[in-house]
Amino acid sequence: MRLPAPVFRDSVAPGSMVDVRRSNLALVLGAIARADPGLHATRAQVAAATGLTKASVSSLVLDLLEAGLLRELGLTARGERGRPGVGLALNTLRAVMGMEINVDYIAAGVLDLSGTVLFKEVRERNNRGSQPDSVLAELALLAARARSTVGEQGVEVVGGGLAVPGLTGPGGARILAAPNLGWTDVDLDLGALLPEAPLVVSLFNEANAAALAELRHRPGGDADFLFVSGEVGVGGGLVVGGELFTGPAGNAGEVGHVVVDPGGNRCSCGGTGCLETVAGQDAIFAAAGLPPGTGRSAAMRSLLDALAGGNAQARAAVERAGTHLGIAVASTARVMDIGAVVLGGHFAVLDEWLRNPLLAGLARYAPGRVADGDVTVAAAGEWGAVLGAAGSALRSLVDAPYLLQA
Numbered sequence: 001m002r003l004p005a006p007v008f009r010d011s012v013a014p015g016s017m018v019d020v021r022r023s024n025l026a027l028v029l030g031a032i033a034r035a036d037p038g039l040h041a042t043r044a045q046v047a048a049a050t051g052l053t054k055a056s057v058s059s060l061v062l063d064l065l066e067a068g069l070l071r072e073l074g075l076t077a078r079g080e081r082g083r084p085g086v087g088l089a090l091n092t093l094r095a096v097m098g099m100e101i102n103v104d105y106i107a108a109g110v111l112d113l114s115g116t117v118l119f120k121e122v123r124e125r126n127n128r129g130s131q132p133d134s135v136l137a138e139l140a141l142l143a144a145r146a147r148s149t150v151g152e153q154g155v156e157v158v159g160g161g162l163a164v165p166g167l168t169g170p171g172g173a174r175i176l177a178a179p180n181l182g183w184t185d186v187d188l189d190l191g192a193l194l195p196e197a198p199l200v201v202s203l204f205n206e207a208n209a210a211a212l213a214e215l216r217h218r219p220g221g222d223a224d225f226l227f228v229s230g231e232v233g234v235g236g237g238l239v240v241g242g243e244l245f246t247g248p249a250g251n252a253g254e255v256g257h258v259v260v261d262p263g264g265n266r267c268s269c270g271g272t273g274c275l276e277t278v279a280g281q282d283a284i285f286a287a288a289g290l291p292p293g294t295g296r297s298a299a300m301r302s303l304l305d306a307l308a309g310g311n312a313q314a315r316a317a318v319e320r321a322g323t324h325l326g327i328a329v330a331s332t333a334r335v336m337d338i339g340a341v342v343l344g345g346h347f348a349v350l351d352e353w354l355r356n357p358l359l360a361g362l363a364r365y366a367p368g369r370v371a372d373g374d375v376t377v378a379a380a381g382e383w384g385a386v387l388g389a390a391g392s393a394l395r396s397l398v399d400a401p402y403l404l405q406a
Contacts, residue, residue, distance in 0.1 A: 021060075022402045024052060028060045029069060029401045032088050033113075040073050042085025061088065067404040068094055068156070069113065069397070090114050095150060096397065097160035098390030099139055099193060100206065103127055103180045103232035104296045106139045108146045109386040110157060111394060115216075118155060119146045120383060124296050129182045132175075136188060143193050158404060159199025159397065161389030162190060163209040165233050167251045173203050176251075179268035180233045199403055202393060207253065209392065210344050210384030211237025212244055216391055217379040218342075226329065226338045227378070228255055229385070230345035233268070234276045238336060245336075256280070258328040275328040279321035281346050287317035300349065307353050315353060322354035326361015333362075333369045341370055344378040351377050 031049045035041050041049070047057040064070040073087035090113035100107040104127065109120035123142060127135050139162075147157050166178025175186045190201040204212075211227035214237075218225075223242065229235040234256030238245040246252050256276040257269050264273030265283075277283055285299050286292070288306060306314035329341055343351060355375070362370050380387050397403065 022400070024050075024056065025060055025063060025401045026399050027052070028057060029064055029090075029398050032070065033090055033398050035089075040087030040089050042087060044085050046088070063405065064401060067401060069401055069404060092116065093155050095155050095157050096390045096393040097143060097146060097157050097194065098163070098209075098386035098388065098393070099143060099160060099201075100163045100209075100385045100389065101127065101135055101139060101181075102165050102206065102385075106135065106142060107383075107386050108139070108142045109383060109390060110146050110150050110155070111387070111390045112155060113394065113397075115391070115394070117387075118150045118153070120386065121146065127181055132183060132186045132188060136192060140193050147194070157194060157197055159197050159201065159393045160194055161202045161204055161209065161393040162188075162193065163204045163206040163385035163389045165206045165231060165235065167254075168203050168205050170250050175203075177269075179270075199393070199397065202389075202396065204385075204389050204392065205235065205237075205251070206231070206385045207235025207237045207344075208244055208246065209237075209386075209388030210235075210378070210380065211239055211253075211342075211388065212392055213380040213384040213388035214342050214344070214378055215239055215242065215244070216387075223340060224338055225340035225342050226253070226255065226332055226336070227342045227344060227384075228325070228329065228347055230279065230281065230343070230347035230350075232281045234274075234280050236332070238338070240336070240338075253332075255328050255332050258331055260324040260327045275324055278324040279328075279347075284317050284321050284346070284350075287320065288314040289317075300346065304349070307350075318350050318353045319357045321350075322357030323361045325354070326358045327365055329358070330362050330364075330366035330369065333366050339370055340374040340376070342376055342378050344380075344384050345382065348377040348382070 047054045071091045092112040095112045107122040110118045167176040173190045207229040227237040236253035236255030238253040257274045261273035265277040267274040
């Protein structure tokens with residue numbers, strides 16, 4: 001099972017017996033989590049894979065069973081002499097939740113520990129200028145509904161992650177700036193989202209979370225790519241060597257604020273001529289002549305209908321967005337030496353009409369840097385941020401299973 005980068009950190013002094021046991025718990029759980037689908041490792045196989053003794057593995061597995069992280073399956077052939085062993089797998093009655101606050105919706109999804117999606121729901125909501133507490137309260141109601149729904153199947157949500165469209169502070173619950181929401185230096189009460197869960201809720205930038213989901217779902221495994229998220233704002237996530245690259249302050253990849261039109265419109269970030277002013281969702285809707293105030297889903301349906309019907313204004317708006325997206329991606333690809341681009345959000349939805357002008361922009365401003373076939377649509381679909389936030393919480397748990405020990 002492909003999992004994104006860890007979030008939690010162990011604060012115990014290296015070399016202590018507690019530290020060693022905690023590390024070994026993670027080693028054992030990680031070995032079981034990474035087993036190929038349909039294959040369930042035995043204790044003996046885990047010992048062989050980790051280099052630990054069979055006695056140590058048996059003791060560690062017992063702890064993980066008691067913590068509710070593992071389950072035992074039927075007898076499994078070991079491929080070696082002796083009796084078959086008991087197979088081990090992640091406990092699918094434990095789960096994590098991914099949540100998202102965006103400008104015009106909130107969303108939540110639940111993944112069990114095997115990565116299977118058990119629940120997902122999106123609610124349209126105009127969050128522009130809303131008080132953070134009111135948005136968080138609405139999201140908490142959606143999270144409670146999600147927990148109740150999976151709880152009917154006997155599944156317990158043990159933790160989660162929240163993705164937001166803005167710059168986040170390192171290792172905490174602070175949004176430094178989310179211009180399209182109108183939030184600056186906001187501390188979120190993340191504990192209110194999953195009040196009964198034993199693990200904390202972690203905060204992520206929306207595009208970074210979606211990039212992590214793409215990393216997990218990407219057919220080729222580890223890769224270098226730029227993920228571009230199209231919403232009301234335009235975000236970006238950089239994956240280098242199979243790892244999310246966030247830069248010194250954790251905010252690298254802000255492709256939406258690459259200047260593509262120096263004489264253009266004022267951007268929500270305070271700059272002028274950013275990609276977001278041309279290729280953001282609201283900018284495209286306005287240029288296509290769609291009436292303001294239309295709901296997100298209805299506006300996108302209207303735009304798609306207009307494009308399919310050959311409406312010249314709609315096509316010009318999307319093609320202009322694609323051209324400027326090509327300019328921004330070309331600049332980013334040169335600076336970061338990236339050779340692949342993944343389109344998410346409305347860029348994925350509009351790919352049919354956006355692709356040719358995007359490729360033309362890349363060919364003009366960064367010839368030979370990104371091959372046409374290396375511009376792809378997100379494999380994780382429109383749920384990338386939710387799945388990425390949940391997946392990161394899952395990886396955190398795999399890397400620090402002691403957090404669920406009594």
